[in-house]
Amino acid sequence: MATHYYTASSLDGFIATMEHSLDWLLTQEIDQDGPMAYPAFEKEVGALAMGASTFEWVMRHEGGRWGYAQPTWVFTHREIELPTDGDVRRVQGSVAALHDEMLEAAGDKNLWVVGGGDLAGQFADAGLLDEVWVQFAPVTLGEGAPLLPRALDLELIEVARNRNFMCGRYRVVKPAAHSQQAAAG
Template sequence: MTTCYYTASSLDGFIATVDESLEWLLTQDIDEEGAMAYPGFREGLGAMAMGAHTYEWIVHHGDGWDYTLPTWVFSHRDLELPEGADIRLTQADVRQVHAEMTERAAGKDLWIAGGGELVGSFADAGLLDEVWIQYAPVTLGAGAPVLPRALDLELIDVARNRSFLCGRYRVTGALTAGEDVVV
């Protein structure tokens, strides 16, 4: 079982615009059957977690909730949940939620869908194993960063998915204060 952050990012490192929109992503040309494509990734999943903004964007801008995975949504407020969906609202510590997700996933992978700050909380707790980023051929200039943490990553796979450059990284640890970042 692996805990993954699978997301798309602009080339300049943002997952959403300043006004928290993902509309920019929906205009991009991506191959749903290509290497490291979303449908293949989704097949290996047993549970997922996301923040309230990600959840609300999916519910209000897509075709509704189409996930069948047990899902934990981190929120400090009540949110309307689709009838029959396997969703839990939580304010619990990520360690507790990770343990619950692991139990429900029955050996399958866990997906931390975003946003970046939530993923950072999992990374801070040592609970993030891999980061998969699909880099879109667009820059946003500002917005929500893909991962607002200093992490040391090891590239383990790379692919092209039409116009997207896809990278899969293993999390090897957090960069500590005073470490030099080689550019």
């Protein structure tokens, strides 16, 4: 079990517009049975962590219905209305303080950091992010919510084309491992 940040991005590195819209993404064709597509990824997810903006977008996009069976932690400092169905928890504070609880809830599956580049960055800052999966759409936005507003070293472990998407899967190079490699090099 691992902690994965799985998302889509514009070519210029944004996951949403300044208004938190994903309309640019939803107009793109992707083969749902193709390489690195969401359905296969989601089957390996046992728990979710997301920020409030992503949560609110999902609720709007799904007409107020919560579609995930997995337990979900929504990190926010503001009041949000939680769905009555599903296991959705409003939390605040350090991702590190809740990471073990989220992994335990995930069982033998992965924890998915959904959307929210800054939230994924908080997991990375704490040394808790294992992989980054990005599906790059053939669009540019010019501005918006950044893919991952952190300086990280990543190792490319898989690449694929899914219709017009360029898909990459990366292992996060942990600081201790990076220092050991540099010393050995």
